[in-house]
Amino acid sequence: MKRLAILAAAILLAACGHKTAPQSTFVSAADVRPASYAGKTPRFKALLYYSDYVEEAHRDFSHQAIEFFHRLTYGEGWIMDVSTSLLENGDLSQYDVIIMPDVAPSSPADQAAFQEYMENGGGWLGYHAAAYNDQSLKWMWFRDFLGGVRFLCNTWPPQPGLVNIEGHDHDITKNLPDRYVAPATEYYQWQPDPRSNPDIRILASLAPENFPMGLKDVVFGGDFPVVWTNTKYRMVYINMGHGDECFTDATQNLLFVNSLRWVVSQSPKGDPFQR
Secondary structure (H helix, E strand, O other): OHHHHHHHHHHHHHHOOOOOOOOOOOOOHHHOOOOOOOOOOOOOEEEEEOOOOOOHHHHHHHHHHHHHHHHOOOOOOOEEEEEOOOOOOOOHHHOOEEEEOOOOOOOHHHHHHHHHHHHOOOEEEEEHHHHOOOOOOOOHHHHHHHOOOEEEEEOEOOEEEEEEEOOOOOOOOOOOOOEEEEEEEOOEEEEOOHHHOOOEEEEEEEOHHHOOEOOOEOEOOOOOEEEEEEOOOEEEEEOOOOOOOOOOOHHHHHHHHHHHHHHHHOOOOOOHHHO
């Protein structure tokens, strides 16, 4: 009788549109590759480059980003230099990834150094205002690097948003849910649409259910990517990064960690996590 009752319940759930959890295959820990410990040799080196001469909300995000990534260095599994000067520590080639939470290089010397770094296999993880560019931009390489896009409009004030994860066949998105509600931030919309560029791989976008979005500056819809990579480079751009709430959600933090890990794992020097 008990077995019949379980079967009946399963049939009822299926009829109501509920899916039963997939059965996972048991694999003993002893049957997989042994854990790899970094020991006294850091796996990679990063530079977090930021500016304090930005609007307060971007500065707040940068300071929280410094703390967030610093915690990931505990035990010195990797090394992170933090600087408001891109070239303060010398040649950028020593870094496996450069994290930019609030600003892009602005001086001709910094722009030339960053361009050379990226064109020779460098890694970049950029947030929000680090990609901001409008009609006044003269550094056209950087616009092409982002996917050929420039700022179109933004939502305001900062608010939570429903985010769609666009597939799970990428290392950044493979362990994320199909959707999640991102903490309050300001979102930039771009033109032309990043999705129109064949070199751009969209990883996440604002869900259509969000629109109209904004209470002062209102965006009424349209394709709205918020995380993408230009497949010509080792880079990820993440639209989130305005204010002091962006690190308050575990799913979004996982997205941030996955993005860092993926950029580093694609290094021409080899994947440091496989050592």
